[in-house]
Amino acid sequence: MTIDTLAPDAHRQLGMTDEEYDAVVEILGRPPRPAELAMYSVMWSEHCSYKSSRAHLGRFPTEAPWVVVGPGENAGVVDLGDGWLAAFRIESHNHPSFVEPYQGAATGVGGILRDIFTMGARPVAVWDAIRFGPLDDAKNRYLLSGVVSGIAGYGNAVGVPTLGGEVEFADCYSHNPLVNVMALGLLQREQLVLSAASGEGNMAVLLGASTGRDGIGGASILASASFDDASGAKRPSVQIGDPFEEKKLIEACLELYERGLVVGIQDLGAAGISCATSESAANGGMGMDVDLDAVHVREPGMTPGEILMSESQERMLAIVTPEDLDEVLALAEKWEIDAAAIGTVTTGGTLRVEHDAELVAELPAVSLSEDAPRYHRAQSRPAWQDELWAAGPELPETVDVADSLRRMLDDPALGDRSWIFEQYDHMLFLNTVVEPGHDGSLMRIKGTEKGLAVSTDGDGLRCYLDPMRGGARIVWEAALNVAVTGARPYAVVDNLNFGNPEKPEVMWQLVETIEGMAGACEALGVPVVGGNVSFYNETDGVDIYPTPVVGMLGFCDPMPSRPPRLDRATDGDVVWLLGPEDPEDFAGSAFARIVLGNTSGRPGDVDAVAGAAVVRLTAVLAYRAPVLHDVGAGGLAVALAEICIASDVGVHVDVADWRRLFSESPHRVVAVLPDSAVPDDSVPAVRLGVFGGDVIDFGELGSLPVAEAASIWRDALPRRLG
């Protein structure tokens, strides 16, 4: 069976419920044609329609004076002043990366970049937030190496630097790794383009790669539908990324914008041509006549359904006026990419698709998006939640601090991540002021005083232990990660990676998480300008941890002339701990997981008032402190060790209570200051000690030579990955 010979009742195989099928018949006033059914089944799939999450995403705050484009378009856009705008977005490519890690991650990068230059922006940076099963399993090592080289292979070659990211490990990701990629672009206000197709008689021009059979239905339930197997093992829905084609596509599109040749533009993603044509028409309140014979196909004998649904990479659909068509085609030729006018904008809102002079689809363009179902799925608090909270870590009277620190520095999620980020070009464009390896990365905008800081943060375990608190904590952590560079939290994108939404427990986790994240964003005054939801991250009925990831954009103007870095601590510098301290916040901590082998309990809550004050003060201190480092995984001890290793200097701090070294209560920053003046009285500040010597010295509690700490920390990933 192929898409084109689907029996009308094949909707079940395409993952459509009977109710959804009836809705289609209702809309069309007749049973759908095969191609039409395929289009609805993909466009109404969870992936494309957000039918299970939409009802809850409304909870996020999305407004602020500097928001130019909020959620809904391909990317969020914020105003940086002086005509500068930043467009950014985050996307997941979890399932494809499990099937084929290199290509899955590579095409993930390609896809998120298209979301950015679709807006008229030049993509200038990428971040990757990735999660795998434990590295003692060869399969997980294979997945990590494959994903990292895929991101490197595509990102480096397409010419967009990868400025940072994060990585975590847990059993629940063993059969379901998470690969979330965030991209950011810069543009001048007048370059902003939207996807709406307007102007009767305007042409829809398909730009970029030819259309092949690869990836048909890859993004949707179709991938698992039987026609996929029937169409032969020869056609896996794996897609091969071509960064060279995308690079040419980027340059061509940017020149099209510069010359004012596009009315609207839309990237091709899930459901390929059918999605791009219907969405641009719908967004413009128009219709479109599409001629599939004009599409440049890679393989002979492709059926209309295959051409419509193909998810071949590196393609864009531009709406141009008939007068400009020739100039557009000429420009495409200059950049050595294919271009073909495949459609005409019409009034009346109908999408008509023809092939061989035969009508294969005729439907209301808006119905594919606007009429998609919305579900208010059942939610219920998991029965296991209370036991989980009750089973929290038992803290011993005393611990071997030095040995605990050794074990934590050797953890792949806490050790040196340069094995990963040194495979990424993170310097291209000469904007990178604080490179990966610190907290948030900081980039300048040449020709201005402006700086942008970004941090991606997630915390699967804590969100599993308490979705609301966990969701709030990752937002607060991301805020501090950008604040230490001098930037103030400005806007957020989020990627919600969850299990099966048909399970009430998963929906509960989702709603709680959103509540926690939304609350933190409100307290920080940052709008959510875009995001992505990835459901069905489950294997054999076991769901992953609820794993939201935030991409926090921070903004500073002017940027600190010498922003803090971990490697700038020197002999005699005084080290302070800023922010409220709770010595007993161990649930979900690295210490509990690594040293006590405990992954239960209830994490501490956030404190909006104190948290906001710490973020504010941190961003101010960034203009004079040589080092600022937020206290994250591993607590105070690891934060100090990271500074000592980077700066190659020892430190002496006296804390009587060992728990203060490893507790992970939020809203804390280690501040290194040249003088011993109390930083400020707006937040609690404790003078911890002074840098000097070559030992990380916790007095009574123990000590560890910097050299030893450094070699353990540096070897954490290489010794596992070779």
Place this chain on the structure above:
Amino acid sequence: MTTAVVVFPGSNCEHDVVYALDALGHDAELVWHRDIDLSGADGVVLPGGFAHGDYLRTGAIARFSPVMAEVERLATEGRPVIGICNGFQVLCEAGLLPGALVANRDLRFICRPIRLRVESTDSVLTRSAAVGDVLTIPLNSYEGNYVAPAGTLAEVEDHGVILRYCGPAGEVDAAFNPNGSMDSIAGVCNDAGNVAGLMPHPERAIEDVLGSSDGRVLLESFVAGIRNPVPA
């Protein structure tokens, strides 16, 4: 007359090179790979990136771009011609520089600052530096592993090596060889010294805010070379 920075499809460091030369007060212009007239050019930079996606072999397809005939003419006339990273690979493929570049020893892309020792000042890239200088400059490549057949290598060693990977004190040693390059070679020049290539990116080390300014002396050499070229 301005300096031509050649743009192949897939190049991506061209704007950075123009920015860096501009920071040194030198004019440069982007030139598309299909242009066949460089008569206005006083020197040429082949920038880094992934010309033609690095498909087939890095630099292999680019060397046949229409513009390369002009680049060869300028090179033989003694005009300064440098290749950075991918540009270096193109010059080797074109036979304007000896040797070739293959995959890094560990089969991983490497993006990080590394140290270089200046081996010779008889090249358009190093004339303003001093032998023995140790420079910190970012490397950014997957195929940065310099190889040459025995005979060629001997000649290169004799008069073609301009930069080697080294340690903090300038020590040249396997431990400081990031990618397995023969004899730790990071940069070479032709006999006349007017054509030179290197894997690291001097344009990424021209401002302290970016971590290092050590790349300046190399680009300043190039600019000086343009003002008074080495006779061919």
Place this chain on the structure above:
Amino acid sequence: MRFRIDITRREGLSDPEGVTTARALGDLGYDVEHVAFGRSIVLDVPGDDETGLRSQVDEMCQKLLANPVIEDYEISVVPG
């Protein structure tokens, strides 16, 4: 015993490298119709029980040398 493994991209998957090279050959004035890239690995495995060694090499391909998701491979014995 010396084995040779020929690895090719599975049909139906795009081959950007082949397409780009075909275009380059065209620019050079050559008339070629289709270019496809593959990898070949030659390795020596001690022993002489062909069937046994062959299945071992096949295992190596499955595990490491090839990527069965997007590649097909063929094993042959070649003169050492």
Place this chain on the structure above:
Amino acid sequence: MRFRIDITRREGLSDPEGVTTARALGDLGYDVEHVAFGRSIVLDVPGDDETGLRSQVDEMCQKLLANPVIEDYEISVVPG
């Protein structure tokens, strides 16, 4: 006519893929003696005068497909 070109790294020049793969196979517990990596290119050239086409393909190799400085190549005719 369909030609196949086998390209290998010249003796004595480093073959990082081969070396690394040999190590990886060793880590997986396989006993292999020598691993060499090569690339193969299959291309269709219209016509049927084998000698003529072969020399044309040879030219393509000299010029573009192989790098004589570091690579050897072999041309063979294969069933189309």
